[in-house]
Amino acid sequence: LRYDYHSSKPVTESLLAYYDSLNATDTCTLEVAPCDPNEWRRLDGSCNNLKQPAKGTYFVPMIRLMEPHYHNGNEARKAANGEDLTLPRRVRTTLLKVGKSSHPELSQQVPSFGGYLLMDTISIHDTENMVLQTTTCCEPEHMNDPGCAPNIIPEDDPVHRFSGIRCMNMTRPLTYQDFHCTKQKVPSPIIRATPAFDGSTVYSQYNDGENARSYEGGLLISEEENGKFYPPNGPRGVCPLNVPPKETRCYQNQVNSVLSHHVYMVWFYRNHNYIAKELAKVNPHWDDETLYQTARDINIAIQQNMQLYEWLSSLMGHDNLVKAGILTKDKGFRDVYDENSYPVMTLDYVFALRWFHTMLETTAHLYDKDGNKVGDMPFFNPLFRTGWLPVDRNEEYATNGFIRQPCHNPDHSIDFDQIYNLKLVYKDVRDIDLIAGMWSERHMKGGRISKTLGDIMVDAFGRAMRGDRYWFERKNRPHACTKAQLKEVRKYTLARLICNVGEGVTHVTKRGFYNVGPKNPLVLCNDIPQIKFSVWKEKI
Numbered sequence: 001l002r003y004d005y006h007s008s009k010p011v012t013e014s015l016l017a018y019y020d021s022l023n024a025t026d027t028c029t030l031e032v033a034p035c036d037p038n039e040w041r042r043l044d045g046s047c048n049n050l051k052q053p054a055k056g057t058y059f060v061p062m063i064r065l066m067e068p069h070y071h072n073g074n075e076a077r078k079a080a081n082g083e084d085l086t087l088p089r090r091v092r093t094t095l096l097k098v099g100k101s102s103h104p105e106l107s108q109q110v111p112s113f114g115g116y117l118l119m120d121t122i123s124i125h126d127t128e129n130m131v132l133q134t135t136t137c138c139e140p141e142h143m144n145d146p147g148c149a150p151n152i153i154p155e156d157d158p159v160h161r162f163s164g165i166r167c168m169n170m171t172r173p174l175t176y177q178d179f180h181c182t183k184q185k186v187p188s189p190i191i192r193a194t195p196a197f198d199g200s201t202v203y204s205q206y207n208d209g210e211n212a213r214s215y216e217g218g219l220l221i222s223e224e225e226n227g228k229f230y231p232p233n234g235p236r237g238v239c240p241l242n243v244p245p246k247e248t249r250c251y252q253n254q255v256n257s258v259l260s261h262h263v264y265m266v267w268f269y270r271n272h273n274y275i276a277k278e279l280a281k282v283n284p285h286w287d288d289e290t291l292y293q294t295a296r297d298i299n300i301a302i303q304q305n306m307q308l309y310e311w312l313s314s315l316m317g318h319d320n321l322v323k324a325g326i327l328t329k330d331k332g333f334r335d336v337y338d339e340n341s342y343p344v345m346t347l348d349y350v351f352a353l354r355w356f357h358t359m360l361e362t363t364a365h366l367y368d369k370d371g372n373k374v375g376d377m378p379f380f381n382p383l384f385r386t387g388w389l390p391v392d393r394n395e396e397y398a399t400n401g402f403i404r405q406p407c408h409n410p411d412h413s414i415d416f417d418q419i420y421n422l423k424l425v426y427k428d429v430r431d432i433d434l435i436a437g438m439w440s441e442r443h444m445k446g447g448r449i450s451k452t453l454g455d456i457m458v459d460a461f462g463r464a465m466r467g468d469r470y471w472f473e474r475k476n477r478p479h480a481c482t483k484a485q486l487k488e489v490r491k492y493t494l495a496r497l498i499c500n501v502g503e504g505v506t507h508v509t510k511r512g513f514y515n516v517g518p519k520n521p522l523v524l525c526n527d528i529p530q531i532k533f534s535v536w537k538e539k540i
């Protein structure tokens with residue numbers, strides 16, 4: 001049956017005729033094969049919800065938690081008094097300090113894994129558009145183009161006062177309206193990923209089938225470079241910043257993104273193959289399909305467990321999350337699935353995740369496997385530069401840096417100073433932008449992030465659990481874990497992941513998202529519990 005992406009309902013003949021007339025049928029609709037309640041999780045996300053099979057697929061729209069406020073349909077909003085708001089650049093330089101500062105507790109792994117999680121549910125088409133395609137928004141004749149939102153820099157800018165730069169290129173997100181996939185007026189930004197936490201970056205970034213599969217032994221296609229294994233190269237990859245002749249890697253089926261997101265994608269990609277090979281050892285009779293599907297399921301379960309019990313917990317505090325119903329106390333099975341929900345991302349969550357930019361050290365510190373600092377790499381340099389990682393010992397250096405480097409310590413002091421600054425850039429409390437509020441407010445009690453960001457994340461993660469029929473903690477889901485298997489999944493921490501599939505790693509910290517220190521010393525990989533695949537041995 002053919003469904004409309006935007007409404008997730010079966011497409012009517014008249015709507016189909018309309019899309020056909022605009023040549024937009026393939027963009028705005030999708031074909032969903034009949035669902036089987038017991039099938040494995042699909043790559044395109046369809047049939048996660050059996051009542052509404054097209055909800056939760058690749059390219060479905062996000063929902064909004066907060067009311068949209070535009071001016072004149074879809075122009076930038078005005079202040080409550082009807083005047084223009086203060087320039088975003090002035091808001092940013094007034095409220096956020098520029099400079100280096102190391103987080104006293106959390107490591108660079110925190111924003112890095114956050115970036116990987118982000119990529120699982122969004123796509124970087126808007127960043128590609130801004131950085132690589134629509135680069136003329138600062139030219140006077142293009143400033144008012146509908147696709148442009150130039151970032152104007154005031155003359156007294158603390159950074160650009162003397163540089164002469166008065167404008168930074170900025171574009172507007174692409175919307176379903178741009179593709180003619182809806183007639184609704186409120187702009188609805190597109191995403192090209194499934195909204196569930198299902199390893200989209202590893203398995204199905206472009207929604208065109210099973211192109212990552214080798215169809216042998218349940219493995220994903222791997223290419224060897226410099227003695228390490230990576231997803232395959234291909235002409236569709238966008239890596240304009242690779243420096244030839246050495247830097248040639250540019251993925252065909254994966255996003256060629258920034259260093260942090262990239263390294264995590266490589267780890268989970270390799271992890272799939274690691275799991276498939278171990279499963280084949282305990283079940284030599286399993287065919288490719290069983291090995292592939294089981295390995296994918298375990299890989300996603302490891303990611304989901306890590307994101308709640310290690311990553312989110314390091315940001316929001318274990319007890320807060322138990323109270324909010326996001327973590328279980330006993331770590332057993334639980335079933336919060338609700339068939340009246342469905343996997344969906346909120347626009348507010350995707351927007352709010354930009355807050356993590358304030359947690360990123362802009363320079364990645366490079367360390368070798370013996371813990372010697374061997375150099376620095378500006379973090380933004382490897383944007384669209386996938387080829388850097390496999391060259392020489394770069395992957396070893398980046399990985400050991402992630403383990404040892406603290407992340408940036410975001411500003412969070414809502415003292416008189418910050419209230420004064422807010423008053424400088426906003427006349428009315430109703431004018432305060434979400435991100436500006438999150439930069440300025442106190443961190444949540446027992447946690448290490450803005451309270452509003454925490455609330456938005458709890459909402460998003462709660463939806464993810466309630467709406468995902470395949471959520472790893474469900475006893476009754478299709479192909480559910482046994483109790484013993486769930487226990488093994490829980491053991492598979494970030495530390496174990498890096499020890500198994502990281503490059504040039506001998507030492508890690510047990511609590512991987514925290515800094516190295518007396519309470520969290522570097523230990524040998526042998527001291528980190530290993531997952532026992534024998535619990536997946538099929539009884540015949």
Ligand code: HEM
Nearest residue numbers: 111112114115118122127258259260350353354356379380
């Ligand atoms: C290596 C470091 C990173 C660089 C160089 C980088 C750069 C960028 C750029 C250039 C954009 C587009 C401009 C914009 O929309 O603001 C962007 C968007 C964004 N980034 Fe990052 N980023 C990095 C890491 C992260 C991390 C770790 C997170 C979150 C955990 C994150 C979250 C976001 C979000 C949510 C957006 C908006 C995406 C959308 O609207 O679809 N970024 N980033």
